[in-house]
Amino acid sequence: MSRPARFMTLRDERGEVAATSNSAIHVLVATDQWDYREAVTRAIEEADGFEASVAESETQALERLDRDHPEVLLLDLHVNGADAPSVIERARQVAPETVCVVLTASTNPTDMAAVLKAGAAAYLVKQELRDHREYLRHALWLVCHGGFMVGGASAVGLVQDVVSRPIPPKHRYELTPREREVLENIVKKMSNNQIAEALLISPQAVKHHVSRILSKLHVATRDEAAEVAQRQGLVHRRNRRRPPPRAPSS
DSSP states (O other): OOOOSSEEEEOOTTSOOOOOOSSOEEEEEEOSOHHHHHHHHHHHHTSTTEEEEEESSHHHHHHHHHHHOOSEEEEOSEETTEEHHHHHHHHHHHOTTSEEEEEESOOOHHHHHHHHHHTOSEEEEHHHHHHOTTHHHHHHHHHHTTOEEEESTTHHHHHHHHHTSOOOOGGGSOOOHHHHHHHHHHHTTOOHHHHHHHHTOOHHHHHHHHHHHHHHHTOSSHHHHHHHHHHTTOSOOOOOOOOOOOOOOO
16 A cells, blocks of 8 residues: 655554454544545545445434444544534543544644544544545554554644643543553553453554553653653552672671
């Protein structure tokens, strides 16, 4: 699959994305704009391994999330009067395993920051969809396998604007108990499979939690997340045992 010319992607600690599964990736497209819906669903359904359904309002989107549990919720910045960040927050309560992606015309850093803070795994710009046929499908495949993506010609500037902001106090990170457990294991340098086995959850769930942790900590890599976790006291530090003193020589 060819890559679009301008986007930034963040991958796992191996720098790779896991292999695709045999089942089709189900994408729920939430928008009240007819032209947006037609263009996006066509781009999705023309690709092998993808299927699309649509919702025209926040209420309809949440109902279909609860019923169908799609892999991806793809939405515009505004859905029939509802803002994307609020839709994403409610969607994560209804279907926490579903990955949220915003596709919009806006390159406003404030919009991007709000969307990523709410928990989106990708912020994509519509112009790229018009310029690069594979852009959307690459992005959807990537986020379904633990990746993170910010698109558009101004992607670098947008990311720099967000990451240059001061790191919030630790009480504002708002990590869930499960995310803290995953973070503690990230600090221990455990792989996704090892974390899944330790916490008795699926590797896909671990990838979702890792993506959320990186977003909440405003970092790009697992190593940076571990550094912030230890610096901010987000995980318990274990005291290293000192070796017993040697017996005096006779």
